[in-house]
Amino acid sequence: MMPTAHRRLVFFLLVILSTASIIMAAAAGSVSLGWEQWTNALLHPDSEFGELVWRLRIPRAAAAWTVGALLSLSGCLMQVLLRNPLADPYILGVSGGASFATLLGMTIGVTTSLLPALAWAGSLISILIVFSLARGEGPWSRTRLLLTGVVTASGWAALISLLLTLGSDSSLRGMLFWLIGDLSYARLPSWALATLVFIFLICLGLARSLNVLAMGETTARLLGEPTRKLLWLVYLLASILTATAVSIAGNIGFVGLIVPHLMRLIVGSDHRVLLPAAALFGGFFLVISDTLARTVLAPRQLPVGVVTALIGVPLFLLLLNRARVKQ
Amino acid sequence: MIELACKHLDVRIGGIDVAADLSLELTPGEFWGLLGPNGIGKTTLLKCLAGLSPPASGQVFLESRDINELPRKLVARHIGMLQQHTVYVFDSSVMQTVLTGRHPHLAYWEREGPNDLQKAHDALKAVELNGFAGRSVTGLSGGEARRLAFAALLVQDPEIMLLDEPTNHLDLRHQVQIMGMIRDRIGRGGLTAIAALHDINLAARYCSHILMLLGNGDWIAGRREAMLNETNLEKLYGCPVEMIQGRNGTHFHPAAG
16 A cells, blocks of 8 residues: 555646646647747637637647546456456447447448447447346356457457448548547537546445455455446446547547556555546546647647557556566 | 354255255354365355355355345455455555455445554464565465465454365464464354364364265264264275374374375
8 A cells, every 4th residue: 555645646746747738738739839829828718829729729638638537447447347457448349339330420421520429329339238248147257248348349340340341432531540549529528527527436436346356256245245236337337438438539549458557556556546546647648649649740630549559558568667677 | 143054055066066954053152174075065165155156055144144135245244254265466565455354344435444454454463464564465475375365354353254274375383373363263252263174183173163074965063072083084085094192182194095
């Protein structure tokens, strides 16, 4: 367990990082602003640069932060649920359903504003398919859930490939960006933020139960957890988090896998500390990644999923290596 | 005084009868030894008594209420089980792991208080793991992990302790220490324990009662003095046993081989 003072310092730093990343995102972009222009823009939302900062950059950064936090929380939950440190938010096919529905919408030419709703519907269908097939009678079986989820995900992947081969060349680019994960058109709907806050609070209440659950179902039951109910609840919460994130920004990879790991290395595995730390760092990480995605090759914009992978993979390997040396 | 009892219990696993028509009362003050050859179903029976797996028929009662109908949290405040193996997938500190024993005693949003921390420190000290609080559980030796699991059980502080081979991986001194600790806690009153054991001599020295699983659902149970003799043990293990009277009581050894 971390000493309280140490824990406070970590949280203080994480809050600073998140805030700083959003400020940086508001300042950086293909139109570079001087310090004076920038403060002016912040103070006068109606000016030309004010519109740019308040209407485009800050909403996009807020969306990025929320998606990062959603995916990181979902990753933490999935790893406990499957008791496997390799689990990520997409492993059980939630994003597959969302992707298929969205790409289908793009193929038949649904207006862009309806795509998040379609993604949500696709996720929900996938969640319900996996839930009803894996539930069965008798005790909870992690293997059954994992296999059902993974096979469902493969099914969606096949359907997505089919749509990609049938799609017109003009729509392919949009589809590809969505599949890699892209925040170009992302805005932060208030319901997504509400979902994040609401589920985060539930998870914080369950945090000690999650600690016990991470030690295995039998141990958890012996310590008083009704594991069957608890595990399905964790499955549903993680799936809703994933569905919300995917409906905003597509399949952004690596955040939900790497952030929980990084935070476990830094703050330890007590979920009462891990969950808020992962949410804060996940938000920070995605805001930075997205800022890079739109500035590195400006005015060209990269899908943020490319950047998360390019930063995430070496960072993760480095930290993992350092942690092993320390041990 | 909390009592665990079973009536007309049939326990089966994978088509094998572990115990048929088993009726027992584990009265506070008793320390039961559960003996039987490998694979006879000792763990299965303990799990059934803990309410982890429902019996084929019959019932397990905690204070005359069916254990499978009670909320798990309530059960966990009265029954604790030391499992045969502990596998840690996620790393965690020794202190955090031992504190999980307080889980059933705390509400959802509640944090461990000074009282809980004190209990954890006392338990770590009792198993000689003081100074290990900040260590990682994945770096512990087999015996240390075993003592940590026992410390978590002490912190859970149940009236009924189900112990699946508590002395596994332990050296001689720690075997005696842990068995002695269990006997002393029972002696202080209000507690019961049942331990699956392979060491007949530990059972002979510490247990007050013995339950033997003979296979095909057959079982015999009773006070230690009446149960531990050459005839019963030879029948149990299918191996000749020699009984030797020593200065500190009766000892059992394989007679051939």
